[in-house]
Amino acid sequence: MTTLITGGSGLVGRALECVSDEDNVLFLESKKDFKRSESKIGAIYLSSKDGDLRVKSECQRIFDKFQPTHVIHLAARVGGVNANSKYIGDFFYENIVINTNILECAKEFKVEKLVNLLSTCIYPDKIEYPIKAEQLHNGEPHSSNFGYAYAKRMLEVQSRAYNQQYKTNFICLVPNNIYGPFDNFHLEDSHVIPAIIRKVYIASQTGEKVILWGDGSSLREFTLSNDIAKTIWWALDNYNGPIINIGTTEEISIKDAANLICDCFGVDKNIIEWDTSKPVGQLRKTSDKEPFNTLNHGLVPVLFSEGIKYTVNWFLKNKQHIRGFSA
Numbered sequence: 001m002t003t004l005i006t007g008g009s010g011l012v013g014r015a016l017e018c019v020s021d022e023d024n025v026l027f028l029e030s031k032k033d034f035k036r037s038e039s040k041i042g043a044i045y046l047s048s049k050d051g052d053l054r055v056k057s058e059c060q061r062i063f064d065k066f067q068p069t070h071v072i073h074l075a076a077r078v079g080g081v082n083a084n085s086k087y088i089g090d091f092f093y094e095n096i097v098i099n100t101n102i103l104e105c106a107k108e109f110k111v112e113k114l115v116n117l118l119s120t121c122i123y124p125d126k127i128e129y130p131i132k133a134e135q136l137h138n139g140e141p142h143s144s145n146f147g148y149a150y151a152k153r154m155l156e157v158q159s160r161a162y163n164q165q166y167k168t169n170f171i172c173l174v175p176n177n178i179y180g181p182f183d184n185f186h187l188e189d190s191h192v193i194p195a196i197i198r199k200v201y202i203a204s205q206t207g208e209k210v211i212l213w214g215d216g217s218s219l220r221e222f223t224l225s226n227d228i229a230k231t232i233w234w235a236l237d238n239y240n241g242p243i244i245n246i247g248t249t250e251e252i253s254i255k256d257a258a259n260l261i262c263d264c265f266g267v268d269k270n271i272i273e274w275d276t277s278k279p280v281g282q283l284r285k286t287s288d289k290e291p292f293n294t295l296n297h298g299l300v301p302v303l304f305s306e307g308i309k310y311t312v313n314w315f316l317k318n319k320q321h322i323r324g325f326s327a
């Protein structure tokens, strides 16, 4: 059994590598012991240095070299609202071409099972909550990220089509917002949680105000990357059904999340000012986790208040080597 992980150097990829049987206390209060997946032993974690997955021949070279039986496909052009809007064409092209190449290679090389990671931010913008996974194609995504969203939606279409025609076993998991160690902490291109961590850290050093976009009222479900990693390992071994939502069910406003980050750094919440002239993105993205939570996996995500403490501590210990930190 050889599991190939595309995007193995990213936020989720590093979490897949790091989670182990011993970390239940901090990362995940499992109702039963988490058994290390056999597919984790000897797994191969790829980064863009191993080959550019936008190029089909590079993908074929990698599949030929490793002959994977299982694939966890994470590689993607990923970013927050700012990067998604500014580079909307690049986000469409890079993601659709990477995904098409990987699924085509997985089919050609007769991979037994492939796990795709989609995202709640690709769901229709105007929709009833909580969002059910089968509503994925029922309307336009939010205008700020339609390039990324349509490219990612095609992962589900391509997987379904290949499963039907070629009898492959390609599954799609839809996580909500993910944060944790090894995230991208770039000041402009990062997601909301690492961006706030970075800004509050700077404020803690300089005493400057922290300016955040919008008014902080948008609600999000933030899941620690380690919890997503454990879910992926479990799903690789155990889940063969249709597209399914995963992640925490805890919903928190961006303002409350920012206040908790201030607490972690021991700074006054009043250093935050909200710039209401800037876009806020979708107001809610709550997804329906009922189908996943009725499965017998025993996985219970940590509360945001715990996960964020852990992430800020990691940031403080590792900040010299963190992705995006020089920017």
Ligand code: NDP
Residues within 6 Å of the ligand: 006, 007, 008, 009, 010, 011, 012, 013, 046, 047, 048, 049, 051, 052, 053, 054, 073, 074, 075, 076, 077, 078, 098, 117, 118, 119, 120, 175, 176, 177, 178, 179, 183, 184, 191
């Ligand atoms: P990161 O941005 O942290 O990592 C992206 C990974 O993809 C890196 O390993 C990067 O390699 C690799 N990569 C990017 N472009 C290429 C390329 N052209 N060729 C080869 N490798 C490439 O992403 P995350 O870990 O945050 O995301 C993982 C998956 O989870 C993605 O599919 C994303 O859509 C999904 N997701 C993420 C969420 C989040 O909040 N972060 C939320 C919901 C879903 P390198 O390090 O060398 O650049």
